Amino acid sequence: GLYHRYWDFSKPYSDSWSVCPMHFRGATPEPYLIMFRPKLLQKMFAGFGAQPESNRAAFRAVILEALAERGNNEIFWGLPATDIREIKSEEEDVSRAELLAADGKSLGTFDLVVDTSGLHSPLRHHRVIDEAKKVYAGSVLVHGIIDSPEDVWPKELLQLFGRHGNLVGAGVKARIVVQRFGCGVEDNRTAVLLDIRMEGGDEAVFREIGIERPTSRKTGIITDAERMAKVKGWVHEFMGDHFDPLWHSVIDSMNRITIRSEYRHGPTELRDNVSLPLVCIGDSLRNCGIGGGGNIALQDAIELASALAAPGVFDETSGKLRSLETIRKIEPTMLERKNEFNDMKDKRYTSFDMLSKNGHREFSYKDLPSMFPNFWMRLGIQFCLRFVRPFFKAWYKLESWWGCAGSDSTSRVFGNVQAVLDAQKKGELSAKAAK
Numbered sequence: 001g002l003y004h005r006y007w008d009f010s011k012p013y014s015d016s017w018s019v020c021p022m023h024f025r026g027a028t029p030e031p032y033l034i035m036f037r038p039k040l041l042q043k044m045f046a047g048f049g050a051q052p053e054s055n056r057a058a059f060r061a062v063i064l065e066a067l068a069e070r071g072n073n074e075i076f077w078g079l080p081a082t083d084i085r086e087i088k089s090e091e092e093d094v095s096r097a098e099l100l101a102a103d104g105k106s107l108g109t110f111d112l113v114v115d116t117s118g119l120h121s122p123l124r125h126h127r128v129i130d131e132a133k134k135v136y137a138g139s140v141l142v143h144g145i146i147d148s149p150e151d152v153w154p155k156e157l158l159q160l161f162g163r164h165g166n167l168v169g170a171g172v173k174a175r176i177v178v179q180r181f182g183c184g185v186e187d188n189r190t191a192v193l194l195d196i197r198m199e200g201g202d203e204a205v206f207r208e209i210g211i212e213r214p215t216s217r218k219t220g221i222i223t224d225a226e227r228m229a230k231v232k233g234w235v236h237e238f239m240g241d242h243f244d245p246l247w248h249s250v251i252d253s254m255n256r257i258t259i260r261s262e263y264r265h266g267p268t269e270l271r272d273n274v275s276l277p278l279v280c281i282g283d284s285l286r287n288c289g290i291g292g293g294g295n296i297a298l299q300d301a302i303e304l305a306s307a308l309a310a311p312g313v314f315d316e317t318s319g320k321l322r323s324l325e326t327i328r329k330i331e332p333t334m335l336e337r338k339n340e341f342n343d344m345k346d347k348r349y350t351s352f353d354m355l356s357k358n359g360h361r362e363f364s365y366k367d368l369p370s371m372f373p374n375f376w377m378r379l380g381i382q383f384c385l386r387f388v389r390p391f392f393k394a395w396y397k398l399e400s401w402w403g404c405a406g407s408d409s410t411s412r413v414f415g416n417v418q419a420v421l422d423a424q425k426k427g428e429l430s431a432k433a434a435k
Contacts, residue, residue: 002062003417006409009058011180011187013406014165015051016396022169023244029156033389034164034396039404039411046415050407053165055183056294079107082122086276094321097277111277111321114304116297118283119263127280128335132266136201137289137345139262142235144192144254149178151188152253157246163406169247174238176247192254194235195290201261209234222257231257264289264342270331279304279327286338289345296341300334 016036020029041048067073081099087109088095099107115123119134146152149161161167167178174196182189198204206213209230214220222228235251268286281304282297307313307326315322399405413421 002066003413003421005062006054007184009062009183010052010054011165011182012052012185012408013163014053014180015407016164016405017166017168018160018162018164019168019170020160021244022242022247024246029160029244029246031160031393033385034393036392036396036399036405037407038395039399042407042412046412046418048412049414049417050411052407053180055181055187055189058183081107081117084113084123084126084276084278088275092320094323095275095277112308112327113278115278115280115284116282119265119287121280121284123278124280124284126276127271127274127278128285129269129271130266130286134263134287135266137262137264138197138199139289140196140198140202140205140259141262141290142192142194142196142231142257142259144194144251144257146178146190146192146250146253147255148188149190149253154246154249157249160246162400169243176243176250178250192250193290194251195262196238202259203261205234205259220258220260222259223255228254228257231259262289263287268335268339270335275324277321277324279331281334285331285335286342288338288342291345293341296337299337303330303334 016034018031019033019035020031024030037048037051042050064075067075079101082102083100085098085100086095087098094111096109096111097113098109099113101107113123115121115127117123124130150158153161161178165180169176174194177193177195179191179193180189181191196205200207203213211227211230214222222231232251232254236248239248239251265287281300283293285300287293288296304327307330310326312322313326314320396405412418
């Protein structure tokens with residue numbers, strides 16, 4: 001595994017959330033809710049392992065380094081596959097797959113193709129049925145980057161953020177999330193995510209701002225002074241007096257900005273009797289929009305790796321794929337997981353849309369029936385908000401005073417990870433004993 005490198009690309013102490021109101025109404029700024037993983041519960045329960053914010057680019061680099069060390073693979077860059085075709089053979093029971101470039105040239109023939117190309121996958125239609133394809137989810141994301149909040153933010157805002165991984169201001173028509181993504185203690189890089197519910201998507205936003213809608217990823221990264229000023233001006237106007245001046249200072253501190261609509265795949269089903277050796281995982285199987293998809297994709301990858309490692313999947317002599325049966329068995333589970341996640345997001349967005357008819361405002365207890373129709377669930381949430389919430393705030397303050405709030409490399413890991421580490425250690429000890 002790669003757990004020994006985990007803290008190379010993760011931010012210590014960042015597995016906590018500071019949830020704040022949109023406006024502090026002149027009062028001393030203080031979080032409404034703090035969500036964290038108490039040290040006592042980490043020791044008692046395996047499900048409370050460390051869960052810090054991590055840097056995906058650094059994570060990918062660690063994976064690529066591990067692959068390079070093995071010497072049994074090749075990595076090619078700048079060769080986008082735009083299509084795939086099945087190659088059948090009378091001598092072999094399993095077909096092979098040929099990947100094709102945009103000009104129709106072959107990129108190679110393979111025993112198995114794993115598609116991880118996400119929302120814009122050019123291959124997924126060979127494996128799934130999705131008549132709607134990409135659909136607008138009703139939300140526009142203003143995504144900004146701050147090199148180091150500690151260098152530019154006012155004292156009151158830094159106190160709210162502290163060592164938390166996430167700082168959230170939640171409202172009905174918009175929410176702002178500040179999220180750390182640096183590697184290590186000294187890396188303070190932070191992302192700003194302003195999620196806006198509105199019709200017309202990013203086209204409408206750029207039209208209101210008065211700048212040309214970008215046509216590429218490169219031009220979509222806004223760093224020039226002129227466009228930055230216009231975008232920040234529009235965001236300030238949208239936020240208005242509904243957001244506290246502290247939240248406006250977050251917008252002022254952004255070094256670069258992108259604006260994009262949130263798209264998701266439509267209702268998706270697996271095609272029957274597909275002999276093409278193609279398997280889609282992660283967002284290629286079904287993209288569920290922003291938030292949570294990365295964790296689900298990693299779960300897909302783990303399940304697929306386990307399936308491929310099962311006895312009999314590959315021929316021990318030739319190394320060729322013998323059967324797709326084991327892989328095909330896990331695909332329905334992966335898709336069902338995404339469908340359930342997508343349904344949950346749809347219900348949440350439906351609640352937000354119902355609430356937003358009353359205007360741009362903060363949440364209140366009166367909103368709970370619309371958000372949680374189930375009476376008993378609503379009762380439990382009300383109990384937590386009224387009684388458990390202040391208890392956890394006090395608990396976090398106590399651990400902060402002790403200097404142990406949040407997880408680091410000494411914290412407990414999840415039970416399933418620990419089982420893998422124990423098995424590896426046992427195997428290493430057995431190998432030494434055999435010598």
